[in-house]
Amino acid sequence: MRNWYDTLESNAIKPDGIFWWGFYRNAYLEQFLNALLRYVSQGRIEPETIKSTWEKTERIKEYIHQGTYLIILDGLEQMQKSASWDEFGTMIHRECTELLHYFADVPKGLCLITSRYSLKDLDEWLERSYKNLPLIDLSIPDSLLTLRSRGVKGSDEDMTEVINRYKGHALSLTSVAGYLNRYYDGDIKQAPEVEFILSDKDRFKDVNKLLRKYAEKMSEPERVFLQIFSLFRQEVTENDFTGVFRHEMEDTKFNDVLANMSELDFVDMINGLVDWRLISYDKTKGSYATHPLIKGYFESDFDEKDKRLCHKRIYQYFGEYAPEQPETLAEMQPLFEQVYHGCAARLYDEVLYDVHWEKIYRMEEYFIYHKLGAWETDLSLVRTFFPEGDFSQMPLVSEKSHQSWLLNAAGLALLSTGRSEEAEEPLKAAIDLYIEENQIAYASVGYRNLADLQFRTGELESGLESARTALDTAEKAKTDQYIVNSKAFLAWILHLLGKGEEAEKEFREADELEGKISGYRLYSGYGILYADFFLSIKRIDEAFELAKQNLEICQRNNLLNDISRCHRCLGAIERIRGNPNEAEAHLQNALEIARKVGMPDLEIEALLESCRLHLDMGRHKDATRDANEVLKICARTGFKLYEPEAEIVLGKAYLALNDIEQAENFAPSAYEKAADMNYRWQEGDAAHLLGEICLTSGDKVKAREWLKKAVACRSEISDPEVKQSEAMLKSL
Numbered sequence: 001m002r003n004w005y006d007t008l009e010s011n012a013i014k015p016d017g018i019f020w021w022g023f024y025r026n027a028y029l030e031q032f033l034n035a036l037l038r039y040v041s042q043g044r045i046e047p048e049t050i051k052s053t054w055e056k057t058e059r060i061k062e063y064i065h066q067g068t069y070l071i072i073l074d075g076l077e078q079m080q081k082s083a084s085w086d087e088f089g090t091m092i093h094r095e096c097t098e099l100l101h102y103f104a105d106v107p108k109g110l111c112l113i114t115s116r117y118s119l120k121d122l123d124e125w126l127e128r129s130y131k132n133l134p135l136i137d138l139s140i141p142d143s144l145l146t147l148r149s150r151g152v153k154g155s156d157e158d159m160t161e162v163i164n165r166y167k168g169h170a171l172s173l174t175s176v177a178g179y180l181n182r183y184y185d186g187d188i189k190q191a192p193e194v195e196f197i198l199s200d201k202d203r204f205k206d207v208n209k210l211l212r213k214y215a216e217k218m219s220e221p222e223r224v225f226l227q228i229f230s231l232f233r234q235e236v237t238e239n240d241f242t243g244v245f246r247h248e249m250e251d252t253k254f255n256d257v258l259a260n261m262s263e264l265d266f267v268d269m270i271n272g273l274v275d276w277r278l279i280s281y282d283k284t285k286g287s288y289a290t291h292p293l294i295k296g297y298f299e300s301d302f303d304e305k306d307k308r309l310c311h312k313r314i315y316q317y318f319g320e321y322a323p324e325q326p327e328t329l330a331e332m333q334p335l336f337e338q339v340y341h342g343c344a345a346r347l348y349d350e351v352l353y354d355v356h357w358e359k360i361y362r363m364e365e366y367f368i369y370h371k372l373g374a375w376e377t378d379l380s381l382v383r384t385f386f387p388e389g390d391f392s393q394m395p396l397v398s399e400k401s402h403q404s405w406l407l408n409a410a411g412l413a414l415l416s417t418g419r420s421e422e423a424e425e426p427l428k429a430a431i432d433l434y435i436e437e438n439q440i441a442y443a444s445v446g447y448r449n450l451a452d453l454q455f456r457t458g459e460l461e462s463g464l465e466s467a468r469t470a471l472d473t474a475e476k477a478k479t480d481q482y483i484v485n486s487k488a489f490l491a492w493i494l495h496l497l498g499k500g501e502e503a504e505k506e507f508r509e510a511d512e513l514e515g516k517i518s519g520y521r522l523y524s525g526y527g528i529l530y531a532d533f534f535l536s537i538k539r540i541d542e543a544f545e546l547a548k549q550n551l552e553i554c555q556r557n558n559l560l561n562d563i564s565r566c567h568r569c570l571g572a573i574e575r576i577r578g579n580p581n582e583a584e585a586h587l588q589n590a591l592e593i594a595r596k597v598g599m600p601d602l603e604i605e606a607l608l609e610s611c612r613l614h615l616d617m618g619r620h621k622d623a624t625r626d627a628n629e630v631l632k633i634c635a636r637t638g639f640k641l642y643e644p645e646a647e648i649v650l651g652k653a654y655l656a657l658n659d660i661e662q663a664e665n666f667a668p669s670a671y672e673k674a675a676d677m678n679y680r681w682q683e684g685d686a687a688h689l690l691g692e693i694c695l696t697s698g699d700k701v702k703a704r705e706w707l708k709k710a711v712a713c714r715s716e717i718s719d720p721e722v723k724q725s726e727a728m729l730k731s732l
Contacts, residue, residue: 015068015070016068017039017040017069017070018069018071018072019035019036019039019040019069021036021073021074022074022075023073023074023075023076023077023078023079024078024291025235025282025287027075027078027079029376030329033047033056033060033095034048034056036071037056037059040060040063040067041059045059048329049596050595050596052594052596052597052598052599052603053095054095054098054595054600054636055595055603056095057098057099064102064103064106064109065106067108067109069108069110070111070112071103071110071111073113073114075115075292076115076117076119077116077117077292078292079091079093079096080115080117088117088118089118089120090120090121091121093376097121100121100122101122104122104125104128104129104130116204116292118132119132137168138163138168138169138170139168140168142168143159143163143173144156144163147163147173147177150174150177151177151181152180152181152186152188153185153186153187153188154186154187154188154189155188158189159188162176162188165194165195165196166194166210167206169206171207171291171293171294172206172210174277175214175276175277175294176191177277178277179214179217179276181275182272182275183217192213192214194206194209204293204297207293207297208293208297211293211297211298212301214278215298215301220257221257221261221266221269222269222272222273223298224254224255224257225245225258225269225270225273226273226279226290226298227299227302227307227310228244228245228310229245229288229290229298230290230294230295230297230298230299230302231299231310231341231344232314233337233340235287235288235289237287237288241266241270243317243320244313244314244317245258246261246266249310249312250309250312250313251309252305252306254303254306254309254310255310270288278290279294307344308346312341312347314337315338315342315351318334318335318337318341321334322335322359324359325359325362326359328372329372329374329377332360332368335355336377336381338355339351339355339356339360339381343384343396349397349398349402351385352385352402352406356381368381369413369416369597370558370559370560371560373560373597373599375413375417375598375599376417376598378409378413379414379417382406382409383410386410391410391411391414391425391426392425392426394407394429400437401437401439404430404433404434404437405430407426407427407430408427408430408442408445410426411427411430411449411453412449414426415427415449415452416598417598417599418600418633418637419637420453420638420639423453424450424453427446427449430446431447431450440473440477441482443473444470444473444474444479444482445470445482447466447467447469447486448466448467448485448489451464451470451490454466455641456601456641456642457638457639457640457641458639458643458673458676458677458679460496460497460641460677460678461497463493464490464493464494467486467490470482470486470489471483471486471490474486480513480517484514484517484522485510487506487510488506488507488522488526488527488529488530489526489529491504491505491506492532492533495536495681496679496681497678497680498681498716498717500537500717500718503533504533507529507533510530511530520549520553521546522546523549523553523554524550524553524554524559525565527547527549527550528546528547528565528566528569530546531546531547531569532569532572535572535573535576537718537719540573540576543569543573544570544573547566547569547570548570550562550565551570560597563589563593564591564594564597564606565590565602565605566590567587567589567590567593567606568587568602568609570586571583571584571585571606571609571613575609575612575613580616583613584613587606587609587610590602590605590609591606591607591610600633600636600637600639601637601639603633604642605642607627607629607630607633608626608627608630608645608646608649610622610626611626611627611646611649612649614626615652615656620653620654620656620657621653623650623652623653624650624653624654626649627650627653628646628650630645630646630649631643631646640673640677643670643673644670644671644682644686645670645682647666647667647669647670647673647686648666648667648670648682648686650663650666651667651686651689651693655692655693655696660696663689664697667689667690667693670682670685670689671683671686671687671690674686680713680716680717684717684722684725685710685721687707687710687713687725688706688710688714688721688724688728690702690706691704691705691706691710691725691728691729692728695728695732700732703732704729704732707725707729707732710722710725710729711725711726711729
């Protein structure tokens with residue numbers, strides 16, 4: 001870091017800013033991204049208004065590109081997968097991986113990271129723009145300086161012997177200094193006889209030997225205090241001391257030694273632990289924290305029954321001041337802590353219903369993601385109910401109906417955040433459990449979610465099968481609303497496969513049944529699918545009528561996801577009607593909401609419609625930018641359905657820019673992908689585009705072949721655009 005800074009100074013360059021984040025004190029992804037975005041944007045953006053963690057990540061990259069920053073990420077192992085995960089050292093959150101890759105690529109600035117784990121995600125950058133500097137050993141001079149500055153007494157020879165035994169481990173040296181000052185007037189000869197022999201990955205085992213020696217010397221109140229302290233995920237405040245550490249706990253006298261202390265003795269004890277460097281105090285925040293190695297030791301050195309009862313008290317404590325109806329994620333934080341500590345106390349059933357379902361979801365309002373758009377947070381909460389957060393195992397609630405609900409919730413959250421590969425297993429497990437428990441109506445929902453996953457990943461035939469099964473089970477359950485939803489979803493997949501007559505029949509029946517149930521036309525996401533169907537067959541007025549009704553209903557009920565869909569559909573309608581300004585306004589609204597709620601499929605669909613508008617307006621570079629963004633999101637999420645359309649946009653844009661070589665790269669790929677998934681509408685569009693490209697390059701023979709394919713495909717699916725293909729073919 002010194003070399004980097006000196007280089008800037010010699011060139012008369014000053015860094016635009018220095019950002020530090022300590023993950024030991026705050027290991028929440030969204031709070032980290034909010035703080036970094038607020039800093040690099042210099043307050044021009046209010047991060048809480050952006051719900052998508054990916055959008056925040058992209059905005060951070062944009063601002064960092066504009067300046068020269070020193071970014072310090074301390075304790076990053078809190079955001080890495082530990083040995084219990086499949087890939088030790090990889091980032092838990094893909095947004096962090098994306099930022100690390102960007103920091104490694106960006107030519108300006110410096111990112112300094114401290115972590116006890118290797119940064120596996122940066123292996124490709126090793127020795128290029130990423131250097132791995134082990135910091136296990138402080139040098140002998142630095143170690144001597146550390147010990148003497150902290151009041152340790154003795155000869156250099158005696159100190160060097162201890163330093164070598166502890167391998168110059170900084171945390172161990174600072175803590176042993178506190179230990180010696182506390183008990184032996186700083187005499188180095190009284191340092192615990194512990195030998196460090198293990199590698200970085202197993203360093204905690206060496207440190208535990210030293211902490212065990214400390215624990216033997218500690219008073220009982222100190223040990224109990226540190227054991228309770230180790231259970232908190234966030235910084236600890238003085239209010240927590242009163243509400244948890246010294247509060248009566250049900251069915252245990254574990255903390256009586258703290259409750260019975262005088263206030264003066266309790267404060268003296270805490271100050272002593274700060275001096276010992278076993279905990280640290282942040283004066284600006286008025287809060288306490290500890291190193292994860294210390295936290296890990298005292299959390300493990302804890303009777304399991306007492307540990308659960310302490311978690312139970314923390315769960316009750318957060319519940320005492322959690323608001324009944326929080327309106328923001330910040331206000332929900334005590335509820336999130338309740339979920340964590342309640343599950344750690346094995347109160348899974350109570351936590352699921354009383355906290356997660358009633359207060360975070362607000363029953364069937366699904367507040368956390370429908371109103372707050374916090375899919376990532378929802379995913380992390382659902383994970384808490386699974387053994388070690390593993391969605392391949394059964395959730396730990398007692399009733400099978402609750403297990404199936406959590407499995408389905410996990411699959412839906414994974415799908416909605418673009419983790420398509422991970423979503424399939426819990427969705428299928430939920431369906432199996434629904435069927436086993438004869439919950440046929442819920443099985444219909446599960447099959448519909450599975451169909452949603454399959455069609456977005458390009459498995460249209462599998463999606464069709466799941467959608468048909470969803471309808472069959474809904475009809476067996478005689479649940480009208482589920483029949484409506486299943487019919488509409490089935491109709492959409494039939495449409496994509498080019499089965500127009502069957503699709504129109506299912507849409508019409510769903511629309512009629514919805515009218516009998518609610519008095520409305522088909523609405524929400526299913527209504528927009530119907531409007532999109534009308535758009536594709538050029539029944540514009542019917543599409544407008546339906547989309548307009550949907551927007552009114554969705555705005556009245558604050559259904560953010562569907563409001564985005566409505567604006568996107570209305571944007572398409574206004575584009576076709578020749579009203580580009582109105583179209584652009586709708587599409588900007590659609591994209592803004594899509595990014596706020598953090599659903600990549602909504603963002604993709606809004607971007608693709610923006611691409612069509614750009615092409616119509618002759619803004620070909622804007623079209624290529626948005627289409628490339630779509631392909632980037634598809635690569636990240638596995639949503640292959642959208643790739644052919646994005647590549648068709650690129651082919652059209654490059655053709656208009658007279659870049660035939662680039663157009664010829666994208667159009668054949670679009671055709672092959674569409675044909676492989678039997679996506680007939682894009683298959684016809686790609687064949688027509690290939691005909692245009694061949695005609696432009698002077699190959700009339702190939703142009704005729706492609707246009708014949710376009711006419712055949714578009715005729716078969718009753719695509720109104722067939723007339724365009726027929727006219728071009730006739731001209732040859």
